[in-house]
Amino acid sequence: MSFIRDISKHCIDHDRPLRDALSSLNNLPIKTLFLCSSNKLIACLTDGDIRRWLSNKDSTVNEPCINAAKQRFQFANTKAEALQFGKLNRDEFLLP
Numbered sequence: 001m002s003f004i005r006d007i008s009k010h011c012i013d014h015d016r017p018l019r020d021a022l023s024s025l026n027n028l029p030i031k032t033l034f035l036c037s038s039n040k041l042i043a044c045l046t047d048g049d050i051r052r053w054l055s056n057k058d059s060t061v062n063e064p065c066i067n068a069a070k071q072r073f074q075f076a077n078t079k080a081e082a083l084q085f086g087k088l089n090r091d092e093f094l095l096p
């Protein structure tokens with residue numbers, strides 16, 4: 001199981017271009033970014049989200065990250081909370 005110890009490396013402003021998000025993801029072992037607005041978590045963004053977004057012929061890497069992000073997500077502080085979601089197994093990641 002992997003944990004993110006320093007969450008600051010995974011945070012990016014929601015209106016930054018997807019190009020910046022891709023650059024950030026290239027330097028992270030866990031390919032997840034947290035999009036923030038006014039110091040509040042508003043969405044999650046993975047490399048897969050970006051690939052799916054860019055597969056749309058009208059999408060570009062110059063668009064804001066929020067366009068490709070998941071704005072509906074679940075957050076768990078502990079493994080016990082995550083297991084209550086019924087979606088986590090031992091091979092998946094927990095984000096503290």
